[in-house]
Amino acid sequence: MTELDTPLFIPPDDEGVAKAQLLHSPPRKRSRNLLEIEETDMKAPPTHPPEIVRDEDYYLSDGSCIILVENTLFNVHRTTLSKDSSSFSSMFSLPRGDKPVEGQSDDNPVVLGGDTVSQFRNFLWALYALPHELLQVHSSVSNLTRLIDIASISNKYSFRSLETWALDVIVDTVTRKGSPSSPFPLALVSLGTTPPTPLPTYTVALQSQVTNNEQIVALVRLAQMCQHERLLNTMVESLRKLMSSSPQNAYMAMTLADELDLRVLRGAAYLEVMQRAVVIVRRPGSGPNEGEIDSDGRLVVSVPQKMRLLSGYHRLTMAWEELRKAPPNFDHAQSCGVNWHKSGCVQSWQEFWREKTKSETVLALGLADVLGRLRAVLKEFDKWGSATYMHHDCRMLARRAINERLKEAQDALPDLFSDAE
Secondary structure: OEEEOOOOOOOOOHHHHHHHHHHHOOOOHHHHHHHHHHHHHHOOOOOOOOOOEEEEEEEOOOOOEEEEEOOEEEEEOHHHHOHHHOHHHHHHOOOOOOOOOOOOOOOOOEEEOOOOHHHHHHHHHHHHOOHHHHHHOOOOHHHHHHHHHHHHHHHHOOOHHHHHHHHHHHHHHHOOOOOOOOOOOHHHHHOOOOOOOOOOOOOOOOOOOOOOHHHHHHHHHHHHHOOOHHHHHHHHHHHHHHHHHOHHHHHHHHHHHHHHOOHHHHHHHHHHHHHHOOEEEOOOOOOOOOOOEOOOOOEEOOHHHHHHHHHHHHHHHHHHHHHHHOOOOOOOOHHHHHHOOHHHHHHHHHHHHHHHOOOHHHHOOOOOOHHHHHHHHHHHHHHHOOOOOOOHHHHHHHHHHHHHHHHHHHHHHHHHOOOOO
């Protein structure tokens, strides 16, 4: 399943040895001067900070607070920034003592770090937008990036009402039903992958509203950061649908699960990569980046991810070995003991489990495909359901026991792909 590329060691040739000896020989005066000249020539040219500019839209002539984001000055109103019990209202109320008040001139602006110009500009758009402009943001899917910026900056500076509004619009956008003529998420099309058979249009996220993987990643991070359960559940469910379309999508889900500690996604994402991709680890600069497919069709992953995949594979194969040894236990129905041969019911159940866990259908699946094998056994049980050697009520209880084992295996997946102890 996995493969590791090891870099080749090429010994230095005679010329390389001579150069190495020369570097270690006592330097002569001429050589030292030459070295000094070479070092001077190799110095990088001095870098100059970008020119400070005023924003074309939000450097307002009657503004009362000048803010610097990256290399761009914004001049806006303190009263507007102080709305919604934001962090700015607390900052403006702090005593300054003898220090000059920040934000009253271009030379002494309020400096905000960690934001981009486009993010802050989109945030200011929401603060100053008219009602009809706010309504228009619902109608165009191109506004999704703007909404993500608004929600992110609002969360950072505690604009609670604005954050809630932006998140609600985002959820409405990503859950809106896609066009019947385009039933597949555009995120799949952008990767050049199309599902092999048509799927019905569904109303969860990543329809035509979400057009690229960067937006998917941004939405998942935003939902986690804002602790917005509805958006997070929507995006996780959508990622689960996308994972089977390509190894890149599965890698994206796996990496997000690691980054954000999304237990609900980690197990399914790692399982998808393990079952559908040959993975490889490469040293930096020696090939495709992590998450890309190399020339041999292998998915490039990180070293920790590879170790989790190997650990999960081993644990899943061991879990199946334990499962197949004996059928799941269940309490026989009372009617079984009264008017049925309970021992025959038990024997029939054990024979079924022993036979079906070794059937061709089950063995054709991967050694670590515990979920697939349990589902195959369940299908066989439904065909076998009319067996006369097991009480009807006990058959229903046995079927429930298989489903419970299947759910237990699904719930345990995140732990199986954790770091090996």
